[in-house]
Amino acid sequence: xxxxxxxxxxxxxxxxxxxxxxxxxxxxxxxxxxxxxxxxxxxxxxxxxxxxxxxxxxxxxxxxxxxxxxxxxxxxxxxxxxxxxxxxxxxxxxxxxxxxxxxxxxxxxxxxxxxxxxxxxxx
Numbered sequence: 001x002x003x004x005x006x007x008x009x010x011x012x013x014x015x016x017x018x019x020x021x022x023x024x025x026x027x028x029x030x031x032x033x034x035x036x037x038x039x040x041x042x043x044x045x046x047x048x049x050x051x052x053x054x055x056x057x058x059x060x061x062x063x064x065x066x067x068x069x070x071x072x073x074x075x076x077x078x079x080x081x082x083x084x085x086x087x088x089x090x091x092x093x094x095x096x097x098x099x100x101x102x103x104x105x106x107x108x109x110x111x112x113x114x115x116x117x118x119x120x121x122x123x
Contacts, residue, residue, distance in 0.1 A: 002026035002112050004096050009117030012086055016121075020081040022096030022114060033103035034072055034079040035110060038092035038119075045107055048094070051079060052103040060105065063089070086121045093118050 008020040022034065035050040047060040049070040059065040069082040079096060094117055097110040104110070 002098075004098060004112055004114035006094065006096050006114045006117040009094060009119045011120045011122065014086060014088055014121055014123050016086055017082070017084045018086065018119060020083065020094055020096075020117060020119075022079045022081075024077045024079075024098065027098060027112070029072065029077045029079070029098070030074040032098040032100055032111075034070075035097045035099065035104070035107075036068075036070060036079075036081045036094060037097060037107055038090075038094045039116075040092040043092075045095075047105045047107065049081065050103045050105065053101060056103075058103060058105065063087075083119070086119075088121050088123045091119060091121050 003025045005023050033052045036048040039045040049059045051057045051070045057070050067085045072079045096114045098112040099110045
């Protein structure tokens with residue numbers, strides 16, 4: 001019954017921007033921390049950012065900390081990832097995930113996952 005659906009991925013030139021969206025159904029998003037993860041071919045899934053139930057956010061590695069912004073709209077049951085100044089190294093499948101109550105940077109602790117959206121950054 002729970003479903004997370006990502007959208008907004010695509011092909012963009014280095015230095016450009018994309019805004020990813022994640023729409024949730026079957027759960028009340030205001031009671032979940034919402035995380036973003038990414039996985040490039042041949043690499044492990046890595047944490048990107050998370051926004052907690054109060055709207056506080058935590059970013060991942062230094063390379064994305066100043067470029068990506070996570071936000072949420074509980075009324076729309078949606079979470080967003082604004083990605084600016086994209087680099088070729090950002091190319092990956094991006095996933096949104098939901099975790100009950102408290103935020104986490106560990107993928108194994110999340111309860112629900114979307115199927116991902118492809119982001120490709122060309123140089």
